[in-house]
Amino acid sequence: SQIISAPLTLALSKGRIFDETKPFLAEVGIAVDGDPETSRRLILPTTQPNLRVIVVRATDVPTYVQYGAADFGVAGADVLLEHGGEGLYQPIDLKIANCRISVAAPEDFDYANAVRQGARLRVATKYLQTAREHFAAKGVHVDLIKLYGSMELAPLVGLADAIVDLVSSGSTLRANRLVEVEQIKSISSRLIVNQAALKLKRAALQPLLDAFERVAN
Numbered sequence: 001s002q003i004i005s006a007p008l009t010l011a012l013s014k015g016r017i018f019d020e021t022k023p024f025l026a027e028v029g030i031a032v033d034g035d036p037e038t039s040r041r042l043i044l045p046t047t048q049p050n051l052r053v054i055v056v057r058a059t060d061v062p063t064y065v066q067y068g069a070a071d072f073g074v075a076g077a078d079v080l081l082e083h084g085g086e087g088l089y090q091p092i093d094l095k096i097a098n099c100r101i102s103v104a105a106p107e108d109f110d111y112a113n114a115v116r117q118g119a120r121l122r123v124a125t126k127y128l129q130t131a132r133e134h135f136a137a138k139g140v141h142v143d144l145i146k147l148y149g150s151m152e153l154a155p156l157v158g159l160a161d162a163i164v165d166l167v168s169s170g171s172t173l174r175a176n177r178l179v180e181v182e183q184i185k186s187i188s189s190r191l192i193v194n195q196a197a198l199k200l201k202r203a204a205l206q207p208l209l210d211a212f213e214r215v216a217n
């Protein structure tokens with residue numbers, strides 16, 4: 001049956017966010033037709049003619065929603081902190097893709113001592129904004145080096161003293177002989193909605209927002 005009264009586009013990233021968003025859609029009987037793990041298609045239909053899913057990079061989800069290319073999306077709090085949240089309504093913490101954003105350093109690097117001594121640290125991260133705020137609040141002097149992935153490598157080859165990255169199980173840190181030295185923030189994923197769509201397509205969005213809310217709580 002047709003439960004969505006106007007065409008809607010939902011932005012998701014492949015991997016955990018795509019997989020863990022499926023149960024929210026299933027709550028209202030919707031299934032996505034296709035899987036980004038096995039297909040290169042970037043626009044996926046669903047069992048509701050008025051709902052399609054677009055598959056974008058995790059860091060791009062807020063951008064698609066901000067400009068209204070997607071009406072709504074699912075993005076990690078880490079990504080939203082960097083984006084700034086402009087033009088986005090963030091109604092629901094979905095409590096999925098839970099992890100934390102932390103400072104990590106090599107096992108044999110005495111991070112606490114270096115900080116105590118007022119050393120200037122080189123820190124590699126893709127989270128420049130979050131890292132800058134964290135170290136400024138602690139009064140730690142840092143030179144930040146922007147990376148786009150595999151941050152764990154940076155201290156192992158002398159690019160940085162420490163990293164700021166997501167930690168979930170901790171196995172990536174362990175595999176690279178790094179230890180978490182400070183936890184910055186708990187991270188989970190949020191439903192984000194384009195502010196204009198929320199006004200203009202309220203009737204279409206509401207049943208979905210309600211379903212996401214029910215499953216999250």
Ligand code: PRP
Nearest residue numbers: 149150165166167168169170171172173
């Ligand atoms: C994230 C993060 C860490 C890893 C942490 O990377 O950047 O590398 O997961 O998870 P763990 O503590 O369970 O090992 P992800 O695999 O999401 O890919 P990314 O490099 O694209 O962020």
